[in-house]
Amino acid sequence: MYLPSGVYHETYAATHGWWQTGFARGKMALLVLFVFTLPLYANLYVVSVANITLYTILGALGVQLLIGYCGQITFGHAAFIAVGAYVTAMGVLFWGLPYPVAAVLGCLLAGLWSVVFGLPSARIKGFYQIMTTMAAQFITVDFIITHYVSRVGGREHYFSLPPGTITIAGWPVESEIEVYYLAVILTILCLAGMANLLRTRVGRAWIAIRDNDIAAETMGLNVVYYKLLAFFAAGVLGGVAGAVWIPSLLFVSPEHFQLSWGLWLVGVILIGGIGSLHGVVFGSIFVTGILELLKFAVIPLSEFYPALSERFLYVKEAAFGLAIVLFLLYEPRGLAYRWQQIKNYLNLWPFAY
């Protein structure tokens, strides 16, 4: 790790600090300040884009844990987000639970549901694991949720969430700004929790399994236990994402949790960088932000070719697909690696090394 001269540690705890220089601490304080004051000077459109970004971060965090840190490829993460969202919505709508309780219940159930589909990982990996996680997606969303859960309460295929349904200790969470603060707090908690979890025994075990599962087993790790733990943690993170997402939806429907959303999240971590928490954040910002900027690029062009804005959804998807392909071809380590390179360059400037 890069440390400028003149920085001394006097305790062992200090050597483990996340931010060891005054500059880094100041930078992070400014970032936190910026994040928490954003709604004060940004308009609602920017806040809503930020909400989508935060939701993407929370969703991609679980995918990053499984793919980037435990080496278990998952294409069905949307299913676990769906479980979190649906259990939370049902808890609030039908069982009369307060939103935080319902959300915790949703997270736990999403984690357990994820463990169920993680069980095959004890025997299989690679392509076959991709197939089972895709099967998880179809069984959960396209079958159970679409055909059974959606009929609970006789609301025909979606759960509408009337305003005022979702409250935390009496405060309604309705407007974009309230959702934003909820999402920001949970995102920071989840990111900090993940970052610290990865430095514990559990996190190191996951990384060992990712690097070589046979070697990990030789070293005495219970591989199956840690894999299932990874699936549980990823499911819980997915549940958090789902629970955070429902206040900004007017209704919950299976349409929000299709296979393509799970693939989208995998694409996000590929663009950001696999095996990096920075990557999750950068990837989410890149995908959400750049695709929103594309909208502004399209508006002047649509004068000449109106289909561009009429079918903007497709322009966005095509750009995302192309972004995945180009990143894999030209920057396979993602934005996080590029970020490290830039930081290194600036640290050493004006010298090359």
Add this chain to the structure above:
Amino acid sequence: MAILLELVLSGIMVGSIYALVALGWTLIYKCSGVLNLAMGELTLIGAYVCLTYYQWGFPFPLALVATLLTGFILGLATERLFLRRMIGEPILAVIMITVGLSFFFRALVGFTWGTDTVVFTPPVFPREPLRFYGMVFGQVYLWSFVAAIVLLVVFVWFFQQSRWGLSMQATADDEMAALSLGVSAKRVYALAWAIAFMAAGVGGTLLGNINGLNISVGYLGLLVLPAVVLGGLNSVPGAIVGGLVIGVLQNLSDAYVGKLTQGGVKEIAPFAFMVIILLFRPYGLWGWVKIERV
């Protein structure tokens, strides 16, 4: 009994289309080791291209040939531009590049042709159903079956007899040995993608003739996965049998299990079946047995 037979026969007819697409998938995997998740989008593109030629006034057989040609060129281009550099990369990277391509292709199709269901007008095949020992079939099924079988035979002949097909088999068997005998691996990869595009294009066209054409025809590409898993990933006869079995299974489960549930069985059955195969025989019917216990 007649109902059962009717279900099985129409399942085989639809299954032959699946078999055609599964053949393309297996070919890519066998020759270059790429697990292709963009197969559904290849069928979409092929189907819409054929529809466009048909609407330009080409007679249907000519439109089909033109689709094959277009598919051939698109396949070569896709392989050259995107896939060739990914050979030997980790499995996730290779799969995700096909996922990226599938996003790109689907969006391209949606952008160019819209989301409404379109049908081949005037209808390609006569509308009146065939009656046969008390069983009723749409003529389109029968003709799709014939077309799919003809193409399957052509492809199988190609692998077993022609020079290029043999070089593909050699590469699939042992790439190093093939290279040292002067087989161009690049050409083999390109050819595999071209054939996959062609097979998918015809499969999509036939399926579009049956139900009308919209973006959900791309779902076929996902159905291919259970078929190839059943057959064993790298076995051509396995892919064909797998496609037929999945077609029959889909029909039967829809008719018999579908009554017990609230619907959706037809879409789910192949995947549930796939999970069962993966549990008990992950290398499928004729795949290479390569067991690695973790």
